[in-house]
Structure formats: C-alpha cells, structure tokens
Amino acid sequence: MTHPVKERDITWRREAARSFSRDREEPSLDLGAITRAVRRQARLTILWATAGAIVAVLMILGTLPRYTAVETVLLDEERGELLNQVSPLPNAVRSNTAVQSEIEIIRSRVLALNVVDLLELDKDEDFLSPPVGITERVLGLVSKATGTLADLLTPEPPAPSSSVSADGGTAEEGGLDFNLAVTDRDRAVRILRDRLSVSRAGRSLVIQIGFSDFEPRRAAMIARGYGIAYESFQLSTSTAIAAEAEEWLRDRLDVLEQRSIEAAAAVQEFRAANDLVQVRGDLLTEQQQSELASALVSASASAAEAQAQLESMESLLARSKQGEEIVTVPGLNGQLEPSSEALRSEYLDARLRYSRLVTQFGSEHPQAQDINERMQLLRDALKVQLEQATEAARVTYNIARSREKSLRTDLELTTGGSQSALALRGQLQQLEAIAETHAQVYRDYLQRLEVTIQQQGFPIASIKVISPAEIPRDASSPRKKMMLAAGIFLGGLIGVLIGTLREISVKPARTVSELRRNAGLRCAGLLPRRRSLKDTGALNARKRTLERLAQACDSTVLQNQGRLVAIAPLLPGLEKPSAMPAELAAHLSRSGARRVLLIFEDEAQISPATHAETGLEVVALRSVVDGIDVSGGDFSLIARRLREEFDVVLLALRPIADAYRSDPHAWAYDTTLLRIPWGKVSSDFVTDALADHPRFRDALSTTVLEDAELTVARKYMSSGSYEELEINA
The missing domain is CATH 1.10.287 (Helix Hairpins)
Structure with a gap:
C-alpha cells in the first residue's frame, strides 16, 4: 500500500455542525444567553449613560436659571349668575367650556398688550434683551443652521404686488392702512406670550397664571399685572358689551313699538268697519x-x-x-x-x-x-x-x-x-294674531333692555384673585435632577439600542462552541494576545491550545515518513504571524526528540529571533523549492524529500483569503491548520473561504482562534460550560 492512510472524523460542511450538538429544539427564551449579552454590552451602556449625564451637566451649567411666579384666579360662578341669565345647558358642560374660554383669553394677544401698557415693558431694555446662556446659544446656532437648510429647500414666495408696501401696509390710495412693522411693543408681547403658562387646577374653577423670567421680582410683578389686566378686561368687556346692546335694543324697541301700535289700530278699525261687536271678550x-x-x-x-x-x-x-x-x-x-x-x-x-x-x-x-x-x-x-x-x-x-x-x-x-x-x-x-305677536316681541325686547341697563350699573367682574403672585425664591428651570435623569436615561437607552444592534447583527466567531455549532469545524481553543501572557490564566490557555494543535498534527499517522503540516491564517493582520508557527514547532519537536523544519512562505516573517527562540531549522519556502531539482513541474518530489529528511515539516503559508489561486501548495498538504482571527470574521466567512480552497479544506485537522481578548471572550461563554472551565482553570 503506497498511499498514506488518513483518518479524520471531521468535515468542513456546515450541515455537519448538527453532528457536534443535539438536534435543534423549538425556539425558546434563553436566559443565559440574555444574561451574557447584558454582561457584554454593560460597558457600552454605562459609557453612553455617562456621556448622557455629561451632556446633561453641560446643559445645566450652560442654562441661565429662570424663576416662575404664579397668580391664582377663581372664576366666581355666583357673581357670573348676577350678570348673566341661567343657561339651559348642563352646569358641567357650561363650566368646562367657560374655563377653557377664559384660559384662551388670558393667552390672547389683547391681554398681553394690556399688560405691556400697564407695566410699560416695551421701555424696559432688560426685559426686551434678556441674557442668553451657552445652551441657548448652541440651540440657536442649530436652529439657525436647520432654518437655513429649510429655506434652501423651500421655494421662493411670489413677488409682492405693487399695492403692498415694503413695511407690509397697503400703498393703494383709498385702501386700508395695516401697519405690520414690528415695534418694541410687539417684541414685548411676543416675549410675554412665550414665557406665559396658564393651567387649570384639576377640575376646579381655579386658573393658575404663571410667568417665568430671569429676575424673580419682575416675574412676580408681571404675574400680578396679568391678574389686574384680566380683571380690568372682564369689567371693560362686560360694560362695553352691555352699552352696545342697550343702544341696539333701544333702536329696535322704537321700531317694534310703532309696529305694535299699527297692528292694534288695524284690529280696532276692522271691527268698527264691519260692526263686529264684542261682549265679554267674544263677538255677539x-x-x-x-x-x-x-x-x-x-x-x-x-x-x-x-x-x-x-x-x-x-x-x-x-x-x-x-x-x-x-x-x-x-x-x-x-x-x-x-x-x-x-x-x-x-x-x-x-x-x-x-x-x-x-x-x-x-x-x-x-x-x-x-x-x-x-x-x-x-x-x-x-x-x-x-x-x-x-x-x-x-x-x-x-x-x-x-x-x-x-x-x-x-x-x-x-x-x-x-x-x-x-x-x-x-x-x-x-x-289679532299679528297684533299679539308684535306685542309679545316688544315686551321681550323691553325686558331684555331692563336687564342690560342693570348690567351696566353693576360693576362686578366674574373673577377673583385668591392668591397674588409672590417673589419666587428658588429657580424653576433648569430642572437639574430631571435633566440629569433624562440624560442618563437617554444615554443608557442609546447604549442599549446600539448593544442590541450589535447582538442581533452577524456575530463574528469568538468561542470554540460557536465555530463548532455554526461552521461545523473543530477548534483547538483560544490563543490570547501576547501582551496578556502576564496573566496566568492567559498563559495556561495558550499552552493548552498549542498542545491541542500538536496533538491534531500527530493525529495523521504516516508509516516511516514525516508529516507535512500547513498552517495558514484566514486573514492578514495577526498580532505576530510568525509566533504561533514557531511555538507549535517547538511543541512538535518534543525537546529535540524529533527533527522539525519550519518553512515560511513569507520571507519577511523569518528573523534571527525565530532561530534563537525555537532552536529549530527555519527556512523560506523559495529556498526549499530552489534547492531541490523539480523536473517537469512535479512538486510531489519536494514533499517526498522533506518527509524523508524530517519528522515534521511546518509550512507557514500566507493568508488563504489573499491567495491569488486556489491551493498553490497542495503538494505539501498532509494536515492543515487554520488560524482564525478572534472576533473579526463570522462563521459564514470561514466556510466560504474554505470552499475556495478544497485541498486545504479536505486536509483540515482543526482550527484555532488567535489574538483573543480573554477577558472579553469569557463573556461569550456559557456559564459552567467546559470551555469556560478550561479557560478559568
């Protein structure tokens, strides 16, 4: 029997992953997986929550404090009933409508103009030009930038006609002159309405008028001014309405009186003309x-x-x-x-x-x-x-x-x-019916005139100030605790969302179990980064993984011949590409008991330190090929010569993902090892890369996750699993 016997019980196909684990079960809630995900993303969430807290603190420090004074007003229904007739609507409906109407009156521009005129706010420069904090400036710049962008996206308005002047008034002769120019009085009204807050106390008839300002005394003064202006507005409005109603009713009564007299005279003339005598109210x-x-x-x-x-x-x-x-x-x-x-x-x-x-x-x-x-x-x-x-x-x-x-x-x-x-x-x-109708309408209007005259002589407003505004002691804004809590919450929420996206996205290979389950490949373990080897756990994990790799290389038994083991990284960018092949060669030499040759395809990875650390023979692949006469392009002669001279030959190849052609060194494959960078590629990427290198894939003995962050890798391992126990041993 001339061909070597290869005994391998693994396969590269993803469908074979089920052979390494139990049959898939129905989807269920894995609390352990959720706990590990929370543990992995806790740092990110805390980082974002801290960033949110910092932003909230900066906003608090950059915001000028404001003080709010509140004037409490009662809508007195008993006084209102003295001035108005009882409505046929239900009391609850009338009260809700009346309260909402009064709130809109307080918010109106007319009442704001009265307050400005009462307190002469249009002459107060401090009120018209309030101080601006850093936060307001930043928000103003953002608003200005977005406004400029919105203006660019908004079509230009049509050109004004000749009848409209530049200041907004009409220039046409005989037309109405609307002066729309913005004055200090208009600016004061705008500021008043922006800082005003009007609310109803529960379901009661109490209205709270609040005003915020940077000066507490001015805030209390303006709140009280609103109460005074609101009461004056009630009195003047009711008096003006009653006066206008009286004038209209008197004019109407003159007409109705004349019509009633004419209708009664027509009845009497008709009776006399037609001899219609009436006895005790009836005709004879x-x-x-x-x-x-x-x-x-x-x-x-x-x-x-x-x-x-x-x-x-x-x-x-x-x-x-x-x-x-x-x-x-x-x-x-x-x-x-x-x-x-x-x-x-x-x-x-x-x-x-x-x-x-x-x-x-x-x-x-x-x-x-x-x-x-x-x-x-x-x-x-x-x-x-x-x-x-x-x-x-x-x-x-x-x-x-x-x-x-x-x-x-x-x-x-x-x-x-x-x-x-x-x-x-x-x-x-x-x-007679016409005469009676005119008489009844005349009596109704006469009664309404008497009520209107009584309203003019009854100067009582339907509101009452029950709690005058006081000078506030503490600032109402910024709300430090609420802003800080909101910043932490929003920052943490962003962190949770980002962590969730990271968890549900395509996951790179980080554990041995993931590679075995998702790609159907064996994995010897993790090789921690060399800078973390001062940690005893990391050093032990590296030694254990190298020993498993050595066992995988020894699993291929060749009679009276050496073994050619090809080691290839999946991607470039490993921390020290030459370190792992050198350490594996040292393990395979069994302290010099076996001849081991280490061949690097990339000559740049060969250094004097490699010779000093391993004490082995280290050469470049080109020198090996040039030193042996290959007639007819048969590279199997090189493999045979190497097996005869050495017990183990390690061939450190370039990354297979960068190979310009499929399996250029297939002549050297007795056993292959794949170096996978930890946490950088998914299981699908590994299987797709191996599909482009069938000879390397068929000779694959095991894989290894290299440059692992051991402290982070522990967070991806199931609690109590064999892998975690081995890492923490």
Whole structure:
C-alpha cells in the first residue's frame, strides 16, 4: 500500500455542525444567553449613560436659571349668575367650556398688550434683551443652521404686488392702512406670550397664571399685572358689551313699538268697519252660538232619556198583554210610585199565602179560592197603572223631542250666515294674531333692555384673585435632577439600542462552541494576545491550545515518513504571524526528540529571533523549492524529500483569503491548520473561504482562534460550560 492512510472524523460542511450538538429544539427564551449579552454590552451602556449625564451637566451649567411666579384666579360662578341669565345647558358642560374660554383669553394677544401698557415693558431694555446662556446659544446656532437648510429647500414666495408696501401696509390710495412693522411693543408681547403658562387646577374653577423670567421680582410683578389686566378686561368687556346692546335694543324697541301700535289700530278699525261687536271678550254672534249649542246638547240628552223610559214601559206592557206576570210599574224619574208600591206589596203577600194554602189544603180550599180572586184583581190594577205610566212617558218623550228640534232649528239659523261673515271673522283673527305677536316681541325686547341697563350699573367682574403672585425664591428651570435623569436615561437607552444592534447583527466567531455549532469545524481553543501572557490564566490557555494543535498534527499517522503540516491564517493582520508557527514547532519537536523544519512562505516573517527562540531549522519556502531539482513541474518530489529528511515539516503559508489561486501548495498538504482571527470574521466567512480552497479544506485537522481578548471572550461563554472551565482553570 503506497498511499498514506488518513483518518479524520471531521468535515468542513456546515450541515455537519448538527453532528457536534443535539438536534435543534423549538425556539425558546434563553436566559443565559440574555444574561451574557447584558454582561457584554454593560460597558457600552454605562459609557453612553455617562456621556448622557455629561451632556446633561453641560446643559445645566450652560442654562441661565429662570424663576416662575404664579397668580391664582377663581372664576366666581355666583357673581357670573348676577350678570348673566341661567343657561339651559348642563352646569358641567357650561363650566368646562367657560374655563377653557377664559384660559384662551388670558393667552390672547389683547391681554398681553394690556399688560405691556400697564407695566410699560416695551421701555424696559432688560426685559426686551434678556441674557442668553451657552445652551441657548448652541440651540440657536442649530436652529439657525436647520432654518437655513429649510429655506434652501423651500421655494421662493411670489413677488409682492405693487399695492403692498415694503413695511407690509397697503400703498393703494383709498385702501386700508395695516401697519405690520414690528415695534418694541410687539417684541414685548411676543416675549410675554412665550414665557406665559396658564393651567387649570384639576377640575376646579381655579386658573393658575404663571410667568417665568430671569429676575424673580419682575416675574412676580408681571404675574400680578396679568391678574389686574384680566380683571380690568372682564369689567371693560362686560360694560362695553352691555352699552352696545342697550343702544341696539333701544333702536329696535322704537321700531317694534310703532309696529305694535299699527297692528292694534288695524284690529280696532276692522271691527268698527264691519260692526263686529264684542261682549265679554267674544263677538255677539259667537256668544249666541255658544249658548244655543249648550242648550241643544242638554235637550238631546233629555230626549234620549225620555225615549229610553218609553221603550222600557212599552216592553213591560207588551209582556203583560202576553200573560206574563208584572208586579212592578216604574215611574218617569226611575222611582216607583207610592200607589204602585202598595199594590205590589199586597200582591206579593197574597201570592205567598195562596202558595201556603195550596201546599197544605189544595187549590179547592175556599180560602185559597178567595185569595186567588184577590190576586187577579191586584194584577188588573197593576196593568192599568202600567198603561197610564206608559202614556205619561210617551207624552214626556214627545215634549223633549219637540224642544230638541226647536233648538236645532235656531242654531242652524244662527250659524247659517253668509260666506262674507265667515271671511270677516277669519280676517279679524289674522289681524289679532299679528297684533299679539308684535306685542309679545316688544315686551321681550323691553325686558331684555331692563336687564342690560342693570348690567351696566353693576360693576362686578366674574373673577377673583385668591392668591397674588409672590417673589419666587428658588429657580424653576433648569430642572437639574430631571435633566440629569433624562440624560442618563437617554444615554443608557442609546447604549442599549446600539448593544442590541450589535447582538442581533452577524456575530463574528469568538468561542470554540460557536465555530463548532455554526461552521461545523473543530477548534483547538483560544490563543490570547501576547501582551496578556502576564496573566496566568492567559498563559495556561495558550499552552493548552498549542498542545491541542500538536496533538491534531500527530493525529495523521504516516508509516516511516514525516508529516507535512500547513498552517495558514484566514486573514492578514495577526498580532505576530510568525509566533504561533514557531511555538507549535517547538511543541512538535518534543525537546529535540524529533527533527522539525519550519518553512515560511513569507520571507519577511523569518528573523534571527525565530532561530534563537525555537532552536529549530527555519527556512523560506523559495529556498526549499530552489534547492531541490523539480523536473517537469512535479512538486510531489519536494514533499517526498522533506518527509524523508524530517519528522515534521511546518509550512507557514500566507493568508488563504489573499491567495491569488486556489491551493498553490497542495503538494505539501498532509494536515492543515487554520488560524482564525478572534472576533473579526463570522462563521459564514470561514466556510466560504474554505470552499475556495478544497485541498486545504479536505486536509483540515482543526482550527484555532488567535489574538483573543480573554477577558472579553469569557463573556461569550456559557456559564459552567467546559470551555469556560478550561479557560478559568
């Protein structure tokens, strides 16, 4: 068997990464990973929070203190009700609307002008030219720069017409002259409104008027001036409105009075012209019609009642003629007549005695026959009375019927006037309605005039100052604690956001487990930076990693031949590119027990110090190639000669990412080692680079993370993992 036997249990493919770990589980919240991320980014967050605190302190130091004085005003509803009528709206709705309206009045330009005139602020140079702090200057420069940029992006306005002058007024003859030039009075008003604060105390009717200024005494003075100006504004406004309303109401009343008189005169003239006499508030014909209608209703009711009585008696008389026993004869008024009542009682008593005798002795008894004859006489008498009562009811009904007909005829004669009479009554009613409307409107306006006159003579404002402004002792701004807390919070938030972006971005390879899990590659460990080797932990970690690399090189067994091990960095820029190959060669020599040759592709990495530190043979790759005759371009002869002369040959190659062609030294690959810079490249970058060098990839035994920051690398390792225990051992 001439070919070497290679036993390797690793592969470069990323899909093989699952063979080094458990099957992937469902996504879950990894508290350990979150804790490690927080620990890694804590320094960045603290740094940004400190920067925010410094900026806040600079802003506090560069901001001039301001003092705020507050004037408290009460909207007195009881006084308002003396001046205004009660609104039909609910009290809660009216109160909210009224308070908001009063707040807008206080913020208005009109009230600011009154305060400026009252305190003569337009003549106060200190007020018009307040001091400016460093913070305000910086913000002003920023605002100016952004404003200039905004002006550049904003299209130019159209050119003004000839009718508008340069100062904003109209130049056209006969037009209105609006003087829009900015004066000291306007500047004072602008400053007042910028520093004014108006708020409502909860849901109450209390309004707090606050003013901020650099001078505490002036702040209190202006706040009190607002209270005085607000109260004066209330009085003057209510008086002016009442005066204007009175003047308008008087003019309107003169017109309404004349119209009311004319309408009343038209009614009287129409009555006199058409002989429409009025008695007790009604026209004569109307009164007669009302009386006849009432009498007709009463007569109709009497006739109906008489008809009902007649029909009842006729029904009883018919039943009596048919042989039915009738023992009661009703009267005309619904009550029984005394004679009829006596006959009824006597008949009922005889019938009772007759029934007893028949029960005891039979109907043939002489006394029973006498009683029967008596009963027949009584029935005849009752029948005669029923006939008489029926005839009397018929007479009463005829009389009532005749009276009803007579009243109906009279009413028809009274109401059956001509169409002209009806038209006259309609016109009269229309004229009366017009006259009444004018009279009612006149009375309403007259009542409103009386209320307006009372308002003018009632000089009471609907507000009251309950807490005059005092000179503030402490500055209201800048709010040092709040600004400092905000600076720390915002700075920390920026740090958290940056740290989060760093964590969720593509992560470079920093741990052995990441390389194994993400790229499917073995890793011998970490090689800390040489400047950190004074740390015992870093020195031990470097020694342990070099030993693992030596074991990886010895894992390829060749019978009676040496081994060619190629070492290549992934990228240039390692701290000391020649240090790691030299140290590995020293480990492989086993203190001189084996012949080890160290070959550098880059001659610049060879130095006398390398010979002195290792005590090994160190040559350049070019000298090796030139020293052996390669006929026909077969470089395998070089490899065979090197294996025969040396136990281990280490070939330190240039970075594979900078190779101009794929695997130019494939003739030397028995085993390859890949040097990956710690924290600079991702696992995807490693696998993609190896894909361009298939021979180097197939011979790859292990990798190593070089120039690691050990203190930082610990933050990326899982707590209690084997890797962390090895590093901290």
